Amino acid sequence: MRNRSTSETALKRLSFVLGLTRLGLLAETLTRAFWPVWTVLFVAVAAVMIGALEVLPLEVTWVLALLVVLTSAWFIVRGVARVHLPSRGDAISRLDSTLPGRPIQALRDAPAIGEGDMGSQALWRAHQARMAERTAGASAVAPDLKLARLDPFGLRYTATLLLLIGLLFGSFTRVGNIANIASGAGSDLVAGPTWEGWIEPPSYTGKPALYLNDQPEGALVIPEGSRILLRLYGEVGALTVAETVSGRTGEVPSAAEPEQHFEVTQDGGLEIAGPGGAKWDVALLLDASPEIAISGQADTSARGEMTLGFEALDDYEVVGGQAQITLDLANVERRFGLMASPDARDPISVPLPLPIAGDRSSFEEVLIEDFSKHVWAHLPVTVTLSAEDAAGQSGQSIDLPITLPARRFFDPLASAVIELRRDLLWSKDNAVRVSQLMRAISHRPVDGIFKRETDYLRLRTILRRLEAYKAYGLSEEKQEELAEALWELALNLEDGDLGNALERLQQAQERLAEAMKNGASDAEIEQLMQELREATDDYMRELARRNQQEGQQSGEQQQAENSMQMNQDDLQRMMDRIQELMEQGRMAEAQQALEELQRMLENMQVTQGQGQGNEGDQTMQGLADTLRDQQGLSDEAFRDLQEQFNPNAQAGQSGENEGLSGGEGRGTAHDGTGGSGQGEGEDGSEQGQGEAGEQGEETGGGDMGLGDRQQALRQELDRQMRNLPGQGTPDGDAARESLGRAGDAMDGAEDALRQDDLATAIDRQADAMEALREGMRELGEAMAQDQQEGAQGNAQTQGANRDPLGRSQGNRGAAGTDDGLLQGEDVYRQARRLLDEIRRRAGETDRPDIERNYLERLLDRF
Known part of the structure; x- marks a missing residue:
């Protein structure tokens, strides 16, 4: 009795769940039995709503209606026969x-044996209790309404789609035509007057078209610019149209015209008079003008681009916008080149960016433009934003007075060139002043103003062109041409032809220091810090490459042991500290830290190995000699060009040439080529030729002309390219490509020298030197990669020449091999490298303890 009571309690908990499951079974039965019925009805209703009754003849309509009724009745009878009401047991x-x-069946069971056994009864009660726990969390079973097996062709989906089309594009009023057909009034429907109408809002509103027959009479609100299309059927004049919403005043068609269309431009009335007519009071939904506003202040990116945020709003969508920038002449500080009356210039107009996808009715965007080359750069201007919607309406923001953001130049000479360019673009009347200042700047190039001869030459070329154009009148085309040339010169002065790591590092430090003095923006400071980091990385890699060369003397090694060690992490921490100080606004401390970093980097020694080195080192040394000889040849061409400018002052120019050559020598002494730069004497090229050794007769002969010497350098480069290491590697192939460009530039320089075109020759020689430096850098990376792969390969191949404990079998080589003895200082150098490797491995905590103990014992012994 107790077991039966437990079972009944569990079953009562399931009564609600069983009821829901039973309803699901009933839904399954009805769906499977009557799905053909609603499929046929969906198709019939969709046909009526779309307007099939108005197109088909009356006889065909009756036949189809009878067919629908008979088919539906047959499916109903068939479905009733198949309906089986689910029971509680189901x-x-x-x-x-x-x-x-x-578990439910288990609760309904009774034990077949053991009714008098207490143990069996206890076990049975435990089993019943476990089954009751399982039924406690039971939930209703979802009905299986899938009909794929009964409807393999998906007819029910087709019927549903047709019904949706009828709902979207048809009309409910047409369903009433069925009653007319049933009452025999079909002929009256065809012959009597009727009408149809549609309201089409503008496409940009995104609103759907409205079927006018479905709209109830009375108030009707439609968007401005909507078009109304009316069609009148039946006897002409039985139905007429009266409207006051179009505002038409010219030739108006007849009110009884069978087809009429017009645009809604104002509030008014619309009436279709006659049998079955209707009347509406139309209210116009006006299209509001767009709104636009500037959000935040104009910022300058590290590259000089202006970023200006804005937000736009419209009731439908914004289709375009403009940013107009006008000069605020009243707030311009009129001094120096800005004292002259400015030439007439149109305001700057740039299109505003719009969202590529998404909603354009309300959005936020950022205008990013670079105005660095415009004459109004860094001058007071007024920014006005305007937005336009699809209806042609526009809205404007309030005027924002700003200083037009642009790129800043931190090199003093580059900054001066940019100011001269601005003055020239400001007014053509400044041409005389600009030419005088350019002459003053280039009067004494020996004062260290110009770091490269080509920069001086370009400035003088622009000066000559300016004076020539000025004599015949400076046109706008020539003005823009000179401005572009000055811009390219300023970029070259600012960024420079950075062919070696040390020069790039020094220039990055100078630019950062200048930026801190001039109060640069955070973005500019961050960009300059990134340049300093990259330049420092290049310089440290150059130091590592130099210090890894073979043949360092023991005295140099002892000096390295006693000197302070500084790795890349230490430099990184110092630069992070400098950036942190600048972000905190402590510019004085940041400047002091930058000077300390500069002193530490300058005190680093680049030691070059003694002896011949391997083949790659010899190749690098040969390329360095070629680069040094090319630099000397370029210096001589530059001096000859200066003598052409002023042939009567050759004696006076010799001192200037000496100073300029010396300045250039100091600028390229650490070009990363292994050379010592141009000499500090009178003729840098002669000293370079003296250091070239065996190449002196080929490239530095006094009896050879500049063209012949350039040809000899080209032939020497061809010989060196035949023995380049790293073939097949990406860096090696890139090095060959760069050296190939250097050879082509040398050919161009040779042709120019033979034609006595010294200006072109100097430019081509500069291209050749740049390509040579790039090729040497890529070749160094290829050699470093080969050395790393070779070290890994040696570690694998030498495993066979070691004893079972992994130790070397001695410095005489394995038995039965032809390995030679290490002689001289190589023994000590090898021992030094082995000891350093043992110390490195002993300091790695991730190695096994047994291995580290063994390495520590070796260190204690040796």
């Missing part, structure tokens, strides 16, 4: 099949 069976172990 629901229990369905629910029990979804539970593990069929």
